Amino acid sequence: MKRTVLRTKLCDMLGIEYPIISAGMGPTLIGEPNGAPVELVVAVSEAGGLGVLGGAGFSIDELQKAIREIKTQTGKPFGVDLLLPKDVLNLEGSHEAIPLKSLIEQLPKPYLDWYNKVKAEMDLPDIDLMVKTDTTVVQPHEAIRVCIEEKVPLFCAGLGNPGSMVNEAHAKGMKVLGITGNAKNARRMAESGLDLIVAQGYEGGGHTGRVGTLALLPQVIDSVYPVPVLAAGGIGDGRGLAAALAMGCIGVWVGTRFLATIEGGAMDLCKQRILEATDEDTRVSKLYTGKTSRANYTRFHDLWDSSGLEALPFPLQVLLASALLGSFVKGNKPDYIGGFAGQISGLIKTIVPARQVVEEMVAEAVDILARKLPQEVTIQ
Ligand SMILES: Cc1cc2nc3c(=O)[nH]c(=O)nc-3n(C[C@H](O)[C@H](O)[C@H](O)COP(=O)(O)O)c2cc1C
Numbered sequence: 065m066k067r068t069v070l071r072t073k074l075c076d077m078l079g080i081e082y083p084i085i086s087a088g089m090g091p092t093l094i095g096e097p098n099g100a101p102v103e104l105v106v107a108v109s110e111a112g113g114l115g116v117l118g119g120a121g122f123s124i125d126e127l128q129k130a131i132r133e134i135k136t137q138t139g140k141p142f143g144v145d146l147l148l149p150k151d152v153l154n155l156e157g158s159h160e161a162i163p164l165k166s167l168i169e170q171l172p173k174p175y176l177d178w179y180n181k182v183k184a185e186m187d188l189p190d191i192d193l194m195v196k197t198d199t200t201v202v203q204p205h206e207a208i209r210v211c212i213e214e215k216v217p218l219f220c221a222g223l224g225n226p227g228s229m230v231n232e233a234h235a236k237g238m239k240v241l242g243i244t245g246n247a248k249n250a251r252r253m254a255e256s257g258l259d260l261i262v263a264q265g266y267e268g269g270g271h272t273g274r275v276g277t278l279a280l281l282p283q284v285i286d287s288v289y290p291v292p293v294l295a296a297g298g299i300g301d302g303r304g305l306a307a308a309l310a311m312g313c314i315g316v317w318v319g320t321r322f323l324a325t326i327e328g329g330a331m332d333l334c335k336q337r338i339l340e341a342t343d344e345d346t347r348v349s350k351l352y353t354g355k356t357s358r359a360n361y362t363r364f365h366d367l368w369d370s371s372g373l374e375a376l377p378f379p380l381q382v383l384l385a386s387a388l389l390g391s392f393v394k395g396n397k398p399d400y401i402g403g404f405a406g407q408i409s410g411l412i413k414t415i416v417p418a419r420q421v422v423e424e425m426v427a428e429a430v431d432i433l434a435r436k437l438p439q440e441v442t443i444q
Pocket residue numbers: 087088089090091099118119120145146147221222223243264267268269270271296297298299317318319320321323403404405406407408
């Protein structure tokens with residue numbers, strides 16, 4: 065059967081068939097599976113899009129192993145996404161994993177008191193989680209080095225500006241992408257020589273800015289011209305893809321829809337929450353990381369809101385949230401367990417293979433652009 069053609073400049077830049085990238089989605093500290101694991105990357109790239117590994121939180125060795133695993137499973141281009149925070153936990157130089165419990169005990173007193181109070185009141189079990197000290201977030205320079213040595217076709221920075229590695233990456237034939245939620249930051253990234261900018265609107269799952277996708281896209285496109293832009297935040301089907309192309313984007317960066325696929329790495333409970341969610345069932349909060357992020361709503365949000373505490377700076381808040389999340393999982397408190405997800409959750413009704421998401425998105429976008437729009441819009 066003849067393959068549908070839907071090509072943009074992105075396809076030429078990356079050597080892919082369709083202008084669809086599955087977003088890098090990292091794991092939490094609690095040992096929950098990675099949101100965008102090797103299986104998802106391979107499935108999306110094999111389907112003609114480009115799969116991006118959620119590399120944040122991997123140890124440096126695990127990152128290298130995962131990249132090599134992807135290469136053995138597909139010859140198609142793929143990406144790796146890292147978080148490059150300005151502030152890292154002061155664990156560098158340490159080689160042993162550290163018990164999360166001992167790090168929690170070093171938090172400022174009001175936070176430790178609140179943590180102990182919640183644990184006592186909810187009769188939560190002690191957590192025995194270990195924090196790895198050699199992760200890509202703690203050692204971002206090492207992680208970047210691995211990506212460059214492995215010549216990862218598309219390097220993606222979900223946090224921070226990867227401008228300083230652009231020249232070296234280009235020398236290896238790599239492309240570099242940055243993600244942002246406002247036009248000012250987008251311009252800064254474009255000026256640092258990045259190849260692609262993802263403009264992620266307020267609707268999106270995970271870390272999110274304050275501007276909605278529809279308002280953000282044209283402003284980012286204008287501010288970074290001629291650097292090409294991908295749309296993110298709230299895209300879950302071919303209508304979102306067609307709209308993004310109509311706005312002037314060269315492709316889409318899609319998180320939540322790929323998280324809720326067979327290959328997507330969310331906990332089953334989180335996939336179920338996405339299936340049951342309406343358009344109003346996510347919350348933006350600093351609860352999980354200290355930065356504003358969107359997640360499916362759970363009673364953990366209410367618990368945090370009632371604490372009266374300001375979130376700790378990233379990544380300290382991650383420790384606090386992860387310790388409690390770990391206890392909720394161990395203590396079987398499903399009403400308190402959730403993860404990052406976007407407002408598009410309300411549209412997602414089935415867990416399907418990632419290939420099917422790519423194919424249906426392409427088919428629907430083609431139908432809109434080639435048939436529906438010319439039929440429904442009169443132009444003279
Ligand atoms: C479970 C989950 C984990 C995420 N983790 C990361 C991450 O580690 N790095 C990153 O750049 N973005 C991360 N994001 C944001 C996505 O890359 C993407 O920008 C966002 O999901 C797009 O919006 P959408 O969910 O509406 O498709 C995450 C999103 C989700 C839903």
